[in-house]
Every structure is written in structure tokens, then in C-alpha cells.
Amino acid sequence: MTAIKKFLVCLIFLLLANSTAMSAEKLKIAVTHPWLAILASFIGGAEVEIIQILTWNPDGDLIRTSNGKILKELPDRTKIIAIDEAEAKSAGINLNKNEKNFDIRLLYKPFPIGINRIADPSVVPFVAQRVLTALSEWDAANYPFYQRRLAEFQARLSSSMLAGQVLNGALIYDLSVSSGILLQAAGCKISRPSSEMLTQLQNYGAGALKNFANEKHSQGYIIFMDAWTHKNIKRHLEGRSDVYLWALPSIEMDYPSFLHEQYISLWQKITAKPLPGIRR
Numbered sequence: 064m065t066a067i068k069k070f071l072v073c074l075i076f077l078l079l080a081n082s083t084a085m086s087a088e089k090l091k092i093a094v095t096h097p098w099l100a101i102l103a104s105f106i107g108g109a110e111v112e113i114i115q116i117l118t119w120n121p122d123g124d125l126i127r128t129s130n131g132k133i134l135k136e137l138p139d140r141t142k143i144i145a146i147d148e149a150e151a152k153s154a155g156i157n158l159n160k161n162e163k164n165f166d167i168r169l170l171y172k173p174f175p176i177g178i179n180r181i182a183d184p185s186v187v188p189f190v191a192q193r194v195l196t197a198l199s200e201w202d203a204a205n206y207p208f209y210q211r212r213l214a215e216f217q218a219r220l221s222s223s224m225l226a227g228q229v230l231n232g233a234l235i236y237d238l239s240v241s242s243g244i245l246l247q248a249a250g251c252k253i254s255r256p257s258s259e260m261l262t263q264l265q266n267y268g269a270g271a272l273k274n275f276a277n278e279k280h281s282q283g284y285i286i287f288m289d290a291w292t293h294k295n296i297k298r299h300l301e302g303r304s305d306v307y308l309w310a311l312p313s314i315e316m317d318y319p320s321f322l323h324e325q326y327i328s329l330w331q332k333i334t335a336k337p338l339p340g341i342r343r
Contacts, residue, residue: 089112091111092107094144096150098182102318107198114133114137142166142168146181166201219320223326230326230330233251234254236253238256238293238296242287242309245325246287254284264296265296287309288309
């Protein structure tokens with residue numbers, strides 16, 4: 064073997080060894096709430112591996128991953144991020160009986176607003192900042208990387224919110240549970256049913272809900288639902304041209320891209336077949 068070939072073989076070996084070492088050094092983090100998984104995945108990027116303790120089923124219900132076995136499967140001293148003590152408890156984590164010596168970071172003590180607002184564009188950057196702090200405490204060497212990822216997240220979130228301004232002034236009848244605030248941020252004109260009316264809608268049959276939707280359509284509204292909207296309402300209204308179902312986010316799609324896609328999809332639904340009183 065010539066000297067050049069020996070050099071190339073050694074170089075390839077070193078590169079492969081370095082690549083293996085880098086992948087082995089990836090920071091493993093378990094997170095409680097799916098929103099934390101989305102944020103930690105974005106900020107951590109290629110440097111972090113996320114393990115979800117809780118996830119959403121198709122109806123938006125929070126369920127424990129692997130039928131609740133995930134906590135038992137986590138090794139001792141696993142690093143865990145939770146929103147606050149109450150949210151950690153809902154995920155099955157007992158802070159007073161930490162037999163596996165989990166290294167737990169609570170982002171808030173307690174979270175000062177309702178958990179449904181964690182995805183609010185005015186709130187999420189502050190939660191993301193705390194996720195950055197937790198990651199940096201565990202992995203100080205990669206702090207500059209995490210900081211750049213946070214800056215990118217904030218910039219892209221702002222860009223997505225600007226894209227949402229195409230919805231400014233759109234008439235929305237909001238039957239969602241926790242996503243309506245994202246349309247408020249986009250400048251939509253939102254109406255919601257009273258608590259009494261919402262209860263009636265939840266018990267309506269297909270015919271009554273159809274008549275209700277037709278009435279709102281005649282008034283120029285798009286009916287807006289999310290994964291957490293009552294199942295009876297979703298079952299009878301989903302699929303109508305004047306009804307929009309906000310998608311359930313996942314860790315596979317970063318949050319700014321998710322927002323941008325949803326805003327544009329809603330705008331396309333509105334402009335494809337203008338409702339009464341809405342101009343192209």
C-alpha cells in the first residue's frame with residue numbers, strides 16, 4: 064500500500080471515528096408536554112435527542128407514551144424538562160419520590176398562565192428562552208449553538224406572524240379550545256359562542272349542526288376548529304368548505320413552519336370560494 068493510500072485510509076478512519084463520537088455525545092432529554100418537545104427539538108437541533116413522556120392522540124388528548132411505560136424505561140439520572148410541578152405530576156413524575164434520581168428542570172414555579180396558552184406567539188418565545196437555559200446548563204459547550212437556534216426560532220416566528228397578516232379582518236367563528244389565540248394574533252375578527260350555546264352545539268345532531276353552520280356561512284364566517292374541539296361538533300362539521308380544522312402540531316415540524324403553513328392554508332380556504340362579505 065502506497066503512502067498516499069495509507070494516508071487516505073487513516074483519514075477515512077478518523078472521520079468515521081469522529082462522526083461516531085459526535086453522535087454518541089448527543090444530549091438526551093426527556094420532556095413532559097408535547098409543546099416542550101417541539102421547542103426543545105428546534106433549539107437543540109442535531110445536538111439533542113428528545114424523548115417524549117406525553118404525546119397527543121388524534122383527538123388532541125394527552126396520553127403517556129408507550130402506555131405509561133416510558134418513565135420506567137428511562138435510565139437513572141435521565142435529564143427531564145417539565146413546565147412546572149403540576150405539569151410534571153400529570154406526566155407521572157413524583158418530585159418527592161425521585162427513585163431514579165432524575166435530573167429534573169422545572170421551567171416555572173408555577174407556570175403563571177394557563178397551559179393552553181403555551182403556544183401563544185406572545186408567550187412561546189419566553190418558554191423557548193427557558194428551554195435554552197436548561198439545555199445550556201447541561202451542555203455548556205454548545206451554548207453558542209443553542210443561542211443561535213433560539214435566535215433563528217424567534218426570527219422565523221416573527222416571519223410566520225407576518226405571513227398570518229393575510230388573515231387580517233377575516234371573520235372567524237371560533238369553536239376551537241386553545242388555537243383561537245393564534246388567529247387573534249393574526250388580526251382576525253373572532254366571535255365565540257357563549258358557554259350555554261357551546262353546550263347546546265355539543266349536543267346537537269347532524270341536522271341542527273348543519274343548519275347552524277349554514278347560518279354562520281350566510282353571515283360570512285369561516286368556522287374554526289382544532290383537535291380539541293368537542294368530538295360531536297368535529298364529527299358533523301369537519302370537511303365542509305366553510306369549516307377549517309387547525310392541524311395538530313408534531314415534533315417532526317418546527318413551530319414557525321407549522322404556523323406559516325396553517326395561516327396560508329386557512330387564507331387559501333377563505334379566498335378559494337369567498338364567503339358573503341369577503342373580498343379577494
